[in-house]
Amino acid sequence: MPARTGAELLAGLRDDREIWVGDERVRDIAGHPEFAGAAKGLAAVFDLQYAAAEDCLYPDPETGEPINVSHMAPRSKEDIQRRHRGLARIAEHTVGVMGRTPDYMNVTYAGFAACSHEWAEHGNEAGAERLVEYQKLLRRKDICLTHTLIHPTIDKATDEPLRTDNDAVLRKVGDTEHGIIVRGARILATLAPFSDEIAVYPGRPLPEGGEKFALSFCIPMSAPRMRFFCRDSVASGPNRFDHPLSSRFDEQDAFVIFDDVEVPRDRVFIDGNIDVYNQVMTRSWNPNVMQQTMIRAQTKLEFAWGLATAMAEAIGDRSPQSQQMLGELWSYAQLAASAVRAAEDHPADYGNGVLFPDQAPFSALRAIMPTWMPRANEIIKLLGSHNLLATPSWGLMQNPDLRPLFDHYLRGAKDTTAERRVRLFRLAWDYAGSALANRVELYERFYLTSGARNQQRAQMLANRDRATRLLDRFLKEPID
Numbered sequence: 001m002p003a004r005t006g007a008e009l010l011a012g013l014r015d016d017r018e019i020w021v022g023d024e025r026v027r028d029i030a031g032h033p034e035f036a037g038a039a040k041g042l043a044a045v046f047d048l049q050y051a052a053a054e055d056c057l058y059p060d061p062e063t064g065e066p067i068n069v070s071h072m073a074p075r076s077k078e079d080i081q082r083r084h085r086g087l088a089r090i091a092e093h094t095v096g097v098m099g100r101t102p103d104y105m106n107v108t109y110a111g112f113a114a115c116s117h118e119w120a121e122h123g124n125e126a127g128a129e130r131l132v133e134y135q136k137l138l139r140r141k142d143i144c145l146t147h148t149l150i151h152p153t154i155d156k157a158t159d160e161p162l163r164t165d166n167d168a169v170l171r172k173v174g175d176t177e178h179g180i181i182v183r184g185a186r187i188l189a190t191l192a193p194f195s196d197e198i199a200v201y202p203g204r205p206l207p208e209g210g211e212k213f214a215l216s217f218c219i220p221m222s223a224p225r226m227r228f229f230c231r232d233s234v235a236s237g238p239n240r241f242d243h244p245l246s247s248r249f250d251e252q253d254a255f256v257i258f259d260d261v262e263v264p265r266d267r268v269f270i271d272g273n274i275d276v277y278n279q280v281m282t283r284s285w286n287p288n289v290m291q292q293t294m295i296r297a298q299t300k301l302e303f304a305w306g307l308a309t310a311m312a313e314a315i316g317d318r319s320p321q322s323q324q325m326l327g328e329l330w331s332y333a334q335l336a337a338s339a340v341r342a343a344e345d346h347p348a349d350y351g352n353g354v355l356f357p358d359q360a361p362f363s364a365l366r367a368i369m370p371t372w373m374p375r376a377n378e379i380i381k382l383l384g385s386h387n388l389l390a391t392p393s394w395g396l397m398q399n400p401d402l403r404p405l406f407d408h409y410l411r412g413a414k415d416t417t418a419e420r421r422v423r424l425f426r427l428a429w430d431y432a433g434s435a436l437a438n439r440v441e442l443y444e445r446f447y448l449t450s451g452a453r454n455q456q457r458a459q460m461l462a463n464r465d466r467a468t469r470l471l472d473r474f475l476k477e478p479i480d
């Protein structure tokens, strides 16, 4: 089956999945007022595959059918560039505001399957084979995947390292003729209401004795007794003038309770094998998936710079302090673009002839992005000030009695019309100030774990050779 269209995605959401929002169980995801905008927004991402087929699609290596390029396992620098173009098209479509468009998980599973030798170690050959078979299904059926990695927090004083008597955490509680039974919670699953299936794979390492927690699998969202509780919606109504981003990009986040769920054997990739669980996220996953997520982040920063610059122009703000902030924002976007290029230009071989970009530039971006993204929002708010709030709705702008007033009092500098100005500042509010903006800022701070943890990780993985050489010259040179 070739890549799916948006209509096919929406049709697939009609099943028995258990999705709650507010105090309501939602039966019709695509028709529910709090989900309809993002469902359409995600459907547009699927349609984009055909609208931008030259960048987004490539032939399945076995069937030749056109599938999304995010399923590719790069084997050359050209492949990495080919994948870059497809990922950039998707990132541009949502200007990076949707963090978990399906390409994130497609890239992750393409990497898992291409480096299945990492999953086959420590006696997990059968799990690795099942994973490879599953990835074929994922790419050929164009399955939209959500995922959940993080254990629920009960008491931070005692949760870590994970105690083996913790009965809140997702764990295996039994075997059946056809698979295993799992019970417990995992937090969070972004994109859950709009996905076809959910993936569970390792987050942080498990302690000795934690075999029952060592699980990895993928199952359909409609699996019986799997319960999803969405946070309050931050989606707005459908008007794109009033809410250009929150009308279509609230990708949702849900916490998941597995209330004795059966996972079929052919969908289980790790079953109690702690050694493989603690290892599979430590090698190729990071340099592979970072290409997707840092192209998204870079696109978002470049959009923020373009938006902020247009805002300043609209109100004739040429003050040195505003130009300084715009230059700061441009620097983030430019540094991110340079780091992505540097990583892609120096790929490393991860086995089986599979190449992923250089890890070091991505480690630096991963450590610093949780600081840059909130700062980008702050700059937009500082530049926008009260202007962010003087923005009549589209309905008011259409009122023939009021429109002349808006055209006169809300016009901007030079030839900036009131309509352009209102549109710009509404976009800026939706990007940096709205309920959606606040959720997205939280996402940027935490989706790859916190900046604090990632800075420690960057320091741990950093290559010290040159720094040591520079230092040693002074420490080891003869004194006289």
Ligand SMILES: Cc1cc2nc3c(=O)[nH]c(=O)nc-3n(C[C@H](O)[C@H](O)[C@H](O)COP(=O)(O)OP(=O)(O)OC[C@H]3O[C@@H](n4cnc5c(N)ncnc54)[C@H](O)[C@@H]3O)c2cc1C
Binding pocket: 100, 147, 148, 149, 150, 187, 188, 189, 190, 191, 253, 439, 442, 443, 446, 447, 448, 449, 450, 451, 452, 453, 456
């Ligand atoms: C909007 C959103 C969407 C998400 N979507 C998903 C999803 O789809 N799937 C999924 O699996 N997970 C998802 N997550 C969860 C995400 O993976 C976790 O929030 C993330 O791993 C952070 O976990 P934590 O709270 O344990 O953070 P921690 O890294 O423990 O950070 C918590 C706090 O402690 C501080 N801190 C941590 N370590 C140190 C230290 N050593 N020194 C000093 N300070 C420290 C941090 O700065 C932070 O303030 C999402 C989270 C958010 C916010």
